Amino acid sequence: MNNIQKEVPVKERSRNQIIEITNLKKSFANNAVLNGVDLKLFEGENLVVLGKSGSGKSVLIKCIVGLLKFDDGTINVYDKNLASLNRKELDLMREKIGFLFQSGALYDSMTVKQNMEFPLRRLRKNLTTSEIDAKVLEVLENVGLADALNKMPSELSGGMRKRISLARTIVVDPLIILYDEPTTGLDPVTSDEISSLINEVQKKYKTSSIIITHDIKCAQHTANRVIMLHQGKVYLEGSLDLFEKSDDKLIKSFFN
Amino acid sequence: MKKIIPDIKAIPSIRNARKQAIKLSEKTLEKTLLANSFFTDFANVLLFIARIFKETFTRDFEFKEFFRQCFQIGYKTLPLISITGTIMGLVLTIQSRPVLVSFGAVTMLPGMVAVSLIREMGPVITALICAGKIGSGMGAELGSMKVTEQIEAMEVSSTNPMRYLVVTRVLAATLMIPLLVLYADALGMLGSYLGANLKGDVTFTLFFSQAFSHVQFIDFNPAIIKSFFFGAVIGLVGCYKGYTAGRGTESVGKAANSAVVLASLLIIIVDMVAVQITDMLIS
Numbered sequence: 001m002n003n004i005q006k007e008v009p010v011k012e013r014s015r016n017q018i019i020e021i022t023n024l025k026k027s028f029a030n031n032a033v034l035n036g037v038d039l040k041l042f043e044g045e046n047l048v049v050l051g052k053s054g055s056g057k058s059v060l061i062k063c064i065v066g067l068l069k070f071d072d073g074t075i076n077v078y079d080k081n082l083a084s085l086n087r088k089e090l091d092l093m094r095e096k097i098g099f100l101f102q103s104g105a106l107y108d109s110m111t112v113k114q115n116m117e118f119p120l121r122r123l124r125k126n127l128t129t130s131e132i133d134a135k136v137l138e139v140l141e142n143v144g145l146a147d148a149l150n151k152m153p154s155e156l157s158g159g160m161r162k163r164i165s166l167a168r169t170i171v172v173d174p175l176i177i178l179y180d181e182p183t184t185g186l187d188p189v190t191s192d193e194i195s196s197l198i199n200e201v202q203k204k205y206k207t208s209s210i211i212i213t214h215d216i217k218c219a220q221h222t223a224n225r226v227i228m229l230h231q232g233k234v235y236l237e238g239s240l241d242l243f244e245k246s247d248d249k250l251i252k253s254f255f256n
Numbered sequence: 257m258k259k260i261i262p263d264i265k266a267i268p269s270i271r272n273a274r275k276q277a278i279k280l281s282e283k284t285l286e287k288t289l290l291a292n293s294f295f296t297d298f299a300n301v302l303l304f305i306a307r308i309f310k311e312t313f314t315r316d317f318e319f320k321e322f323f324r325q326c327f328q329i330g331y332k333t334l335p336l337i338s339i340t341g342t343i344m345g346l347v348l349t350i351q352s353r354p355v356l357v358s359f360g361a362v363t364m365l366p367g368m369v370a371v372s373l374i375r376e377m378g379p380v381i382t383a384l385i386c387a388g389k390i391g392s393g394m395g396a397e398l399g400s401m402k403v404t405e406q407i408e409a410m411e412v413s414s415t416n417p418m419r420y421l422v423v424t425r426v427l428a429a430t431l432m433i434p435l436l437v438l439y440a441d442a443l444g445m446l447g448s449y450l451g452a453n454l455k456g457d458v459t460f461t462l463f464f465s466q467a468f469s470h471v472q473f474i475d476f477n478p479a480i481i482k483s484f485f486f487g488a489v490i491g492l493v494g495c496y497k498g499y500t501a502g503r504g505t506e507s508v509g510k511a512a513n514s515a516v517v518l519a520s521l522l523i524i525i526v527d528m529v530a531v532q533i534t535d536m537l538i539s
Contacts, residue, residue, distance in 0.1 A: 067408050091414040098412075105409035108400070119413035172413075 016043040018176060018208055019064065024073035025232075026059055033059050035232030036073070041176070041208055046198070048211045048219045050243075050254060051229035057212040058102070060229070061178040064210070065097050066090050077176070095123050098174030098207075102181040104165035106153040112164055113149045116140070116171050123172045135171060142204070143167045143197060159190035163197065170201055177201070179211040183218045195221035216255055228254075304496050308426055311419040318420050325428035329390050333436060340385050341440035344377055345369060345447030353455060362456070366463050367470025369448040374471060378441040379479050380527055383486035386433055387519035391494040394425055395515030398498025399508040407499075422499060426491035433487030434480050474538070482530035486523050493519040 019041035026034040033056040041047050051057045062068040064075055066082060075082040077093055085093060106115050116136040120127065127135070140146045143163040153161060162182065169177060182198060183191035195218045201207060202222075211222055219226060219240065226243050228235040228251065236243065236251060243251055348369050356362050398421060401407050410417045449463045497515040501507040 062408075065412055067411060094412055094414050099409070101405040101409055103404045105405040107406055107409075108404075109397075118415075122413055122415055 015045075017041070018043050018078055019210075020074075020076040021060075021064070022074045022076075024060070024063065024070055024075065026056070026063060026068065026070045032232050034063070034070070037229070037232070037234055039227060039234065041210055042225075043208055044202075044206060045224040046202055046209045046211060046222045048213060048223035048226045048240075049229060050214060050216075050219060050226060051235075052214065055229045056232055057229055058180050061099070061180060061210055061212055065094060065099050065178060095172065096175045098169035098172065098177040100162075100166055100169050100177065100179045100182055102184055104153075104161040106156075106161055106165055106168070108153055110153075111149070112140070112145075112151050112153070112156075115153070115164065116168050119168060119172050139167045139171045140164075142170075142200075159186055159193065162186065162190075162194055166194075166197060166201065170205055170207075173205065175207060177207050177209045179209060179213075181212055181214075183213065183215045188217070191215060191218060192221065194218075198222045214254075300500070301496060304499070305492065307418055308423055308492070311416065311423045312427065314419070316419070318424050321420055322424040322428055325424045326432055329386075329425075329428050330432040330435060333386060333389055333432075334439070336385060336389060337382060337436050337440050338443055340381060341378070341443035342447035342450075344381055344440070345373060345444030345449075346451040347447075348372060348377065348444075349448040349451030350454065353452070363466060364470075365452060366448065366458075366467035370445060370467040370471045371475060373441050373444040373448075374475050375479055376527075376531075378444055379437045379483045379486060380523065382437045382440040383433060383483065383490065383523045384520055386429075386436065386486075387490050387493075387523060388516055390429060391490045391515040391519040392512040394429075394491070394494030395497040395501075396508055396512035398422075398495060399501035399511035400505075402499065402501050403503060403505060403508055418499075422495045425495050426488065429491030429494075430484055430487040433490065434483035437479065437483040437486075478530060478534040482527065485526050485530070489522045489526060490519050493522065 017040050019039070021037060021039040024034050024037040024039075025032070033054075037056070037060060039047075039049075039060075049057050049060065059068060063070045064077065064082070066085075070083075078096065080089075080093065082090075082093070106112075107118065110118065113136060116139065117132055120132050120135060124132075137146060137149070140149060143166060145160060145163050145167070148156065148160060148164065153164070156164060166182075179198065183194050186194065198209065198211065198218075199222055202209060209222075211218070213219055223240050225238070226240050227237045228243070230250060236246065236248070244255055246252065246255075349365065352368060353362065353365060356365050356368070398407070401421070407417045407421070410420060445464070445467060448467075449458075449460065452458050452463060494515045497511040497518070501511040
């Protein structure tokens with residue numbers, strides 16, 4: 001299929017657009033990973049980005065948060081062009097964006113509590129110690145792991161690590177959350193729990209999210225809108241229904 | 257008239273010359289790439305050092321992490337340095353004693369051990385031990401942090417990982433190694449006193465008054481100055497190898513291993529340069 005299909009519902013077009021990506025290109029040596037990606041994230045939605053391994057999904061969200069410099073195109077977050085921001089402005093922008101890493105990325109040398117406090121102390125400098133403690137406990141209770149407060153990351157299971165990692169992401173009240181393969185490496189039951197947690201976070205904290213995954217169950221559970229990346233471009237964009245009813249071979253191979 | 261064009265491929269000497277030319281161009285390309293990679297690595301090291309300097313003198317210095325690293329590098333290395341320092345003095349005394357006895361110069365023993373320890377053995381052995389313990393630790397820790405995306409997570413939390421992880425470690429190593437060297441020197445002298453009493457009988461006061469009568473302040477200065485450089489080398493190499501580690505878990509092992517090897521080699525080289533400079537300045 002060479003033509004890119006797009007189906008953006010009318011009600012979404014009228015909503016606030018918080019991330020707008022135009023013609024994004026990123027190469028590593030001679031390998032073009034992103035080759036002109038266009039994408040929009042609307043306020044309050046869960047946008048699922050599907051694609052095979054190596055299709056540039058993780059690279060895309062790392063570009064959004066400024067972890068990778070892109071070669072060409074524009075990324076606007078809250079109408080601010082990411083490429084024009086200096087280090088300080090980028091840090092301010094990052095305060096609005098939470099990032100859940102594929103591996104969890106919990107700091108091995110710190111306890112769960114210290115892991116949670118780390119971003120809080122740096123991004124919310126006006127909070128007192130008792131306010132920080134209360135916030136940490138509240139968020140840990142929300143992910144159902146308040147009793148893991150003094151544990152080390154090495155003492156946690158894969159699912160617990162993902163939950164704590166999600167708690168660390170939401171503890172600073174981000175407006176946007178970028179999920180990098182949130183259910184990879186987890187058993188089906190834990191995957192469902194994480195998917196439910198993503199929905200709960202969206203409702204409770206009123207966040208907008210981009211969820212990178214190749215787990216269709218997670219996509220079905222969380223998606224308000226879906227984009228598929230293939231060969232560095234948006235292959236298909238639309239509702240989950242559109243994907244499920246598609247006759248396209250590549251899409252069918254994902255959904256069957 | 258029809259021209260006769262000779263078939264070049266049929267002539268053996270030309271065919272050989274063509275093969276040789278291809279071989280030569282391949283080798284040239286290989287060497288160019290090797291040189292290119294060397295210069296790229298060298299430039300990366302210089303950029304890394306420049307970034308450390310820049311981040312050291314910017315605001316928001318990470319004091320808490322710096323003191324934590326001082327504790328890790330200094331205090332937690334004390335048991336290892338205690339054992340090696342004591343054994344260093346003890347062995348040096350036991351080995352040197354028979355030679356000095358045969359020359360009737362056994363009274364020179366404390367002074368000789370003191371000068372050897374303070375000038376050379378204390379700084380170099382301590383630095384090599386620390387390269388093994390601290391350098392490999394830094395390489396492995398930062399390498400695994402990179403592999404498990406912890407460094408990126410730090411960056412997303414508006415924390416400069418260079419300032420938080422690298423600057424604190426390099427500065428802590430630079431400040432702690434000279435202190436560890438002084439500690440190793442002191443314990444080395446105690447070990448030497450023990451060694452002297454294994455075969456002979458010498459009082460504590462006599463031993464140390466004899467030792468310090470041969471030591472001058474000028475013996476300490478170059479040793480302490482070069483210890484700062486040893487510390488900087490250990491910190492820089494450990495952090496550079498860890499921070500620039502590859503993506504796989506294999507690269508963590510490689511980072512730790514190459515940090516020890518390179519730091520040890522650089523310590524020996526820095527020592528050689530320091531000895532030459534000291535010799536030039538003193539003479």
